[in-house]
Amino acid sequence: GAGVSQTPSNKVTEKGKYVELRCDPISGHTALYWYRQSLGQGPEFLIYFQGTGAADDSGLPNDRFFAVRPEGSVSTLKIQRTERGDSAVYLCASSRTGVRNEQFFGPGTRLTVL
Amino acid sequence: SQQGEEDPQALSIQEGENATMNCSYKTSINNLQWYRQNSGRGLVHLILIRSNEREKHSGRLRVTLDTSKKSSSLLITASRAADTASYFCATVNTGTASKLTFGTGTRLQVTL
Numbered sequence: 001g002a003g004v005s006q007t008p009s010n011k012v013t014e015k016g017k018y019v020e021l022r023c024d025p026i027s028g029h030t031a032l033y034w035y036r037q038s039l040g041q042g043p044e045f046l047i048y049f050q051g052t053g054a055a056d057d058s059g060l061p062n063d064r065f066f067a068v069r070p071e072g073s074v075s076t077l078k079i080q081r082t083e084r085g086d087s088a089v090y091l092c093a094s095s096r097t098g099v100r101n102e103q104f105f106g107p108g109t110r111l112t113v114l
Numbered sequence: 115s116q117q118g119e120e121d122p123q124a125l126s127i128q129e130g131e132n133a134t135m136n137c138s139y140k141t142s143i144n145n146l147q148w149y150r151q152n153s154g155r156g157l158v159h160l161i162l163i164r165s166n167e168r169e170k171h172s173g174r175l176r177v178t179l180d181t182s183k184k185s186s187s188l189l190i191t192a193s194r195a196a197d198t199a200s201y202f203c204a205t206v207n208t209g210t211a212s213k214l215t216f217g218t219g220t221r222l223q224v225t226l
Contacts, residue, residue, distance in 0.1 A: 042202050042216030105157040
């Protein structure tokens with residue numbers, strides 16, 4: 001079956017602009033996660049959804065970052081007033097129930113802020 | 115924030131040799147997982163070991179866990195060129211539901 005998909009695969013934007021990154025999880029997976037990975041580092045947790053609600057948003061770096069999952073499936077990560085330091089690969093993952101299960105990752109969106 | 119460190123940061127071996135990577139973490143865990151990443155993009159889950167387990171096998175992979183030392187190791191036996199990738203350990207920490215906290219990764223290069 002289809003895996004986790006993310007669009008776009010690459011996004012180049014200018015400092016100060018607004019961007020949206022989309023994640024389509026595996027069908028039937030109730031848990032969805034966003035991570036951010038900088039060059040040479042491991043992924044860092046941003047936010048976790050269980051269904052439609054954000055169960056843990058403790059990893060969001062500041063209020064410029066926001067994520068939604070209105071129907072419990074597709075999720076959008078939104079970044080306002082982008083800064084050069086936001087440049088990274090943004091990874092989305094989903095899991096069947098979210099209770100300490102294996103997570104399935106998408107290919108990521110590489111965001112470059114000029 | 116990163117959970118801990120992996121050792122070595124980079125490892126180069128020849129095809130057929132075994133590769134061992136070590137991971138250290140800082141807090142109490144529910145389970146520890148190993149992931150592989152090719153070309154800096156999507157991660158692939160390899161194996162999960164729970165805090166009450168000490169060793170687990172999956173094909174050519176062997177994972178050990180020592181909770182008293184807060185460390186784990188991943189052994190890949192009879193390595194192949196296709197094993198070339200970055201390998202990350204990730205923990206689900208006690209009391210933090212299911213989010214993963216990743217280590218810094220080991221870059222493995224397997225040459226012919």
